[in-house]
Amino acid sequence: MFQSSMLTRVGLSFLLPVVYWLGQSHCLDNGLALTPPMGWMAWQRYRCNIDCDNYPDECISENLFKRMADALVSEGYKDVGYEYVIIDDCWLENKRGANGRLEPDKKRFPNGIKALSDYVHSKGLKFGIYEDYGTKTCAGFPGVIDNMKLDAQTFAEWEVDYVKLDGCYASVFSMDEGYREFGKYLNETGRPMVYSCSLPAYQEERKMQINFTNLAEVCNLWRNYDDIDDSWYSVSTIANYFATKQDLWTQYAGPGHWNDPDMLIIGNFGLSYEQSKAQMSIWAIIAAPLIMSNNLQNMKPEFKEILQNKKILAIDQDPLGIQGRRIYVEKNIETWTRPVTPVAEDKYSYAVAFVSKRTDGRAFPYNVTLSNIGLTNPYGYKFEDLFPDDVSNSRRARILERRHFQR
DSSP states (O other), rough: OOOTEEEEEOOOOSOOOOOOTTTTTOOOOOOOOOOOOOEEESHHHTTTTTTTTTTTTTSSSHHHHHHHHHHHHHHHTGGTOOOOOOOOOOOSSSOOOOOOOOBBBBSSTTTHHHHHHHHHHTOOOOOEEEESSBBBBBSBBBBBOOOOOHHHHHHHHTTEEEEEEETTSSSSSGGHHHHHHHHHHHHTTTTEEEEEHHHHHHHHHTTTOOOOOHHHHHEEEEEEEOOOOSSSSHHHHHHHHHHHHHHHHHGBBBTTEEEEEOOOOOSSSSSOOHHHHHHHHHHHTOOOOOOOOOOOOOOHHHHHHHTTOHHHHHTTTTTTOOOOOEEEETEEEEEEEEEEEEEEETTEHHHHEEEEEEEEEOOOOOBGGGGTTTTTOOOOOOOOOOSOOOOSSSOOOBBBOOOOOOO
């Protein structure tokens, strides 16, 4: 029996339907993102703050990205797998240069993007950048739509490792071909660049039928839904939407191509400690890219511990690459499962999440049996609590890790 507010990993016989991508269709084969990408991105925490005169430490500038690169290393994030430092919108000049090339804002990026890329690489990290498929970025800076080949080559010359392509100021009806074309130009440069696409979020908003086969052939990851905000409401809404779409979406996730629920907001202002554990746990279960957006230099120890929990990160980075599912909901207690390694005699181990969304203040345990959630194994189980210090009965999540089958 388990208390309701756990997130668990166990070893079981194979009971849940698992759909593998391999052999069902072609997928992007650039050798990148074989596990979900991990890193840091500016947008959710810093948005489009370009006022460096009044906010020198919080504006979109080379100073911000250098500081966060430093913090990824000095604060131990690099050591546990976070490797990308990614610029989002608002890094550009308002117009292209005389040669038609993209140019960074000269005041905020005085040394240019190549110098910033070199700095990030000098730390043993990888460098990412943002652009938009449309005529303009979402904040109104130049987009790529009429200059895709040139911009892809520019990114290669700047030694970019990760490209996020947004979809503002563009026709949703041209996105399937447009994103494919830009991906082709990225590949033709010869430089390996993870390709993050945003078209499903825009097509989903228009209630279009999304061509996931095309996505998996073209993109390493893709945003499925709205931007995340700094609130539990936003996190839980995204998680719920993933659950409602899981019968379609899970079959397209796997090594090299991932569904993306958006950034980790742990350590900001909107999530409690328990809610932060819930986001980290659910994101690990659904094999999400773990892209933080927060202030790494001013992180409370308890949130840093969540973000650097190696055993939870191992679930997210599990080499099988199978996206988990929400399989059971009762009395506002959700159960999520994900098949993971080790595999013994064709039987998976499992990550199992019990996530409480109760708001009634119930102070005593809500019991769940394994049979309630369809998990039975004649050999028995061995569990490890991945949040061993967790004693709260309010909104929270735990992970238990199955290491070996018992005989």
